[in-house]
Amino acid sequence: MTRPIRSHFFNAAWFYGAGIVLATGMILGQAALSLLAALVYVTAGLSWLWARHALDGLHYSRKLSETRAFRGDVLTVFFTLENRSWLPLAWVEIDEHVSDRVRALNVTRLPSDRLGTRLLRHTTPMRWKYRISWSTELECLERGDHQIGPVTIRSGDPFGFFTRQTTINDVESFLVYPDVRPMPELNIPPDFPFGLTRVNHHLLTDPARVIGVRAYTPDDSTRHIHWKATARLQEPYVKVFEPTVDLQAGIFLNLDTFERYWEGMDFRRSESGIVAAASIAHHLIAERSIVGLAANAVVAGSDQNLRIPPGRDARQRTSILEGLARLQPMAISSFPRLLTSAARDYPAGSTIIVIACIMTEPLEIAMQSAIERGHRVMLMRIGEVPVPNLPRLTVASLPDDLAHRDRTTRHRYARTVQSGMVN
Known part of the structure; x- marks a missing residue:
């Protein structure tokens, strides 16, 4: 989304005033006044045109080193800005939104108008046909689904009279896992029920492995009834499962x-x-x-x-x-x-x-x-x-x-x- 060109210096009063000065100079035959008024119009026009095309040749991209991390890990974000046009730019300002639950190392985070985000700002000049790359490391402070983006890019004429701004709604997500800490003395039994190890005594059974049938008892679950054997023998029978040591x-x-x-x-x-x-x-x-x-x-x-x-x-x-x-x-x-x-x-x-x-x-x-x-x-x-x-x-x-x-x-x-x- 590109916003209209914004003027930080010229306004309607400047142009009305320059018109009055130009008319006065022509009536009185004062070339200096006419030249001054023309200089205002030429400067404003060239600056506006410069700002109008400042973003036409810019291409911006970013890449995350990882999309999964644990709390406390550090991710690297690689940024690339390329000027593919012949128009040199005295300044380009890039504001990258990033989750406020990560910390940019040695880079100042600025306030943002978006809830839950901060700004990473990078300003640089760009020659024609020029590319610049930089990287920033982000420390993951909290677990969660974090985002980087969107990004706002501004530039304008060399004098700063006019600026043009565009917002690229390119959002990348990265997931931060909770800490996995060594848990001393968990006291969790090591035997699990759907394993592959056979035992001679029936500690637990695996429902996926039926090895026979037996007569039904009141303690048996109705889910384990063997219906074909029950119909053939005319009394309820249940499945007998192979025992395992996994739990x-x-x-x-x-x-x-x-x-x-x-x-x-x-x-x-x-x-x-x-x-x-x-x-x-x-x-x-x-x-x-x-x-x-x-x-x-x-x-x-x-x-x-x-x-x-x-x-x-x-x-x-x-x-x-x-x-x-x-x-x-x-x-x-x-x-x-x-x-x-x-x-x-x-x-x-x-x-x-x-x-x-x-x-x-x-x-x-x-x-x-x-x-x-x-x-x-x-x-x-x-x-x-x-x-x-x-x-x-x-x-x-x-x-x-x-x-x-x-x-x-x-x-x-x-x-x-x-x-x-x-x-």
Whole structure:
């Protein structure tokens, strides 16, 4: 979008005044007055034409070194400005909008009229048929889906009388993952239910591997009834599954930080819960475990709770990290209800990992229900959270400042400028 040429010096009074001076000089025969008035018109006209074509030959581009990063990482943005015309420009000003949740190293960020952004300004002269390149490093301060762009380019005549401005609505996004920190002594059982290792005793079973049938008992799920055998033998029979030692884990993230919504949000603890979920998922998938994720909050651009089905490959780790990166740190639904419904997707013997900043009676009931259905329930509490008196409940305590701890690595800033003639 290109705006009309703007004058910073000349206005209607200048032209009316120059016309009066020109007429007076011609009537009185004063060549100096006429020459002065003509000089005003010529200067204004040439400056306007210069500004009118100042942006015609400019070509601007940018490129991100990475589109995925972790909090604290440093990305490099490469910029290129090229003047493809024969018109030299005394000055070109470039204002690049960038998320205010990243920090430009050794470059001053200016205020912006766009919510949630700051300006990176670069000013340079441009000869004809000329190209200049530079780079800026951005330190990722917070997780989230960040953007760079749009960009505004201004230029004009050499005297600064007139300027022309254009806005290029080219926006690039880059995703910043939450921290993945080493989680000491997780105490998570190493056996996962949908694995490939056979055992001689039936710890857990894999529903994908049927090895026979047996008579139905009241403790069996109706989902496991073998209908063909039941019809043939005229009494209910259920499938017998092959046992495995792998266990399926579901990570359930509760972003409620107060019992009542009107009490507000404790973003410190909610962000720590997100870091804990990312760290646990990363650890379990690295051990080739089957992991799923659910949270009572939405990701940016959606109105549904975050739910990621179980998986174990590298794509599952990416899906979980991307979901947590885009997750809004505010609860929108009942976590106990989410836990009760989503835990049914995990077979008996699975580990249910509950990450919570508070403990309520409905949540305690939901965890008790999961235990009664045969799940192994682990409570990862963020901060001082009361421990419910539940049988077979494993409890681990995590600090409430996981998301705000300093990283041990430091990055050195480097900024380069290159220029040269355009071939």
